[in-house]
Amino acid sequence: MLQKSKNTRREVYVMKNGINKEWTLHVENFAKIVSADIKIAPLMCFVGDNNSGKSYLMSLLWGLLTYSKDYFPSKPPETANYKVCEAFVKKNIGKDMQLSNSEIQLFIDWFNQILAKNARALTKKIFNYEMEIGKIEIRDYSIKDSLTMKWNNDGVRYSFRNNTITIPLKENHTKEDIFITCVYFCWNIVMEGIAAPLYTPVVKGRRSGEPVYLPASRMGFMLTYLQLLDASLTNSFSGTDETGNSSTLTMPYVDFLRLILKFENVSKISKKNEQLIEFIEERMIGGKIAIKKEYAPTFNYIPFGSKRELPLYISSSVVAEVSPLLLLLKSNIQFNTIIIEEPEAHLHPRLQWEMAKLIIKLVNSGIPVWITTHSDTILQHVNNMIKLDNNADKAKLMEEYSYSKDDMINREMIAMYQFNSDNMGKTNIEPLESNEYGFIVPTFNAALENLVNEVYAFQED
Structure with a gap:
């Protein structure tokens, strides 16, 4: 954990059957959190003090992936944000094309307008309680490669595969047809690969692809x-x-x-x-x-x-x-995403180590894993696998220590955030930096340093 770091630029990292996009969840005045900018990643870790809001924010992310689809209007609205999306689709019926960043942003803006209107309803649904929330929106969207819009003469179903949104082409697209297309675009631009598909039927009380939350x-x-x-x-x-x-x-x-x-x-x-x-x-x-x-x-x-x-x-x-x-x-x-609170709970350090290996294996299998943790063992193993992935003698070390390709992880796949509580009970969140040696985690380093200082102070000569 005690590594020096410099600023690095994270790129969109594509996994097999996993995240092919990045966006940042921006919230303000949410519960005890003053503000937060959380960029999603295949492996995301929340660390910090107890009672600092880590579970609040993970619950909000889970609810965003699970319930925000419920707040799309039931019929074409008259809002300015929607009208711009509607005009774009109407203008380009039958045209196969790659979408520019500005065209994608049209749908992000509409999604944010829906979130702004329904922020309190969404948080009440998630927490079964009236939660304070000032702002919630999606920012800094990016996608690997390009996003393509394609019209299918023979199709009757919408689909999203290989960064291509396929839309059934009709002789006459009604206002309702264009509305359905806009909703499909909007949801998949933001949530494809991490949440359930928009029109997936409920089977045995659950939609295929819904995120899973394993509580502490x-x-x-x-x-x-x-x-x-x-x-x-x-x-x-x-x-x-x-x-x-x-x-x-x-x-x-x-x-x-x-x-x-x-x-x-x-x-x-x-x-x-x-x-x-x-x-x-x-x-x-x-x-x-x-x-x-x-x-x-x-x-x-x-x-x-x-x-x-x-x-x-x-x-x-x-x-x-x-x-x-x-x-x-x-x-x-x-399920398309799994959230685990305190995966180290009740585990001996050796088993925390094994849990860290399992988390990386899950991520490398194409499942985004988002965790809250107090375990320096788990994060040290993540750092070790980053170092191994960057080591010039990687092949030799993999054989010596019995690691395989799915045990390692690239730091571009990881986002880590530290939750810092002040003396007023409010929390500020900072992204943790990384380099080829891994992530620096001040909250753990400070506690370990204080413990070591006591060891030296209390032992007799």
Whole structure:
């Protein structure tokens, strides 16, 4: 962590089936956060003091990816921002073309107008509470290569593939057709690859591609979800209790409880997931998780070398802690982004190291991973993999230390932010710099330095 750094320019980094764009979420006066500019990345880390707003901001990002589609108007609006988008589409019906930055910005501006109008409604939906928020908008949009608009004479469906938005061409495009095209453009320009597609149907209560949020209290939920189901889960799902009052859970937590109900055995697991599952079972929990499903799923742990199934509540805490991620992969649930609060929770430093390896493997498999963390072990491993990726003797070191290509990460794929609380209870957020040796994390370095100073001060000659 104790590396010197200089300013570097991050470029858009394209992953297999992952982020091919960058944009910055700008917020002002949100809860205890004075202001923030968060540039999304395949691996994004929030570090800093407890109670500094890291989970607030991650929840807001999750809600933006999950719920902002709900705030598109139901019919063509009369706003100036929309009218400009409408005029652009109408003018270019039937023309295949690459979109300029200024043309893309037309749709970003409309999206921001929608966010501005619905900021309080969006935050209330996410947190089940009236949250203070001054401003929320998307800034500094960029995309790798170019974005192409293509019209399909034979098609009846919209699609977005390989940076090409394909639109069905009709003999006569009505005002409603142009509106649908504008909505599709707007959503995919901002959210394609990290959120669920706009028109994806709900299957078993979930849209394919929706982001997953694993809260810091996931172990407690895994041990008590059946009791929560019996008591109040149905009310929490709706966001209100039977009296009409707000639920006591934020929606990322409610969504996690819903997710547990989706865990099930599947007949075929993808090859990508198989490798990740094997890593978790062999390197982290030393066994397997069995799923039985009746009215609700139940989970038992089977240690390697044993045939006995143990319920999670008498298994090691690491099993209950890691099981949601393992079951997510085993169930083949489709998600485009995963947010993990405190992935180091309840893990010995060696297992934090393994968790860091798993996070990088997830990112390299094409899944953006956004975390909040207090673990210097996790971030030091990330730095080590940056250094290995830049090392002139990389091939030799990979063989010596048993690393493969999917264990390393390029620093251009990472964004790291430190949350700093002042004595007035307000938080300022600063992006952390990086170089070929990794990221400097002052919040960890200061604590470690103070601890080392005490070691020297208290020991006797």
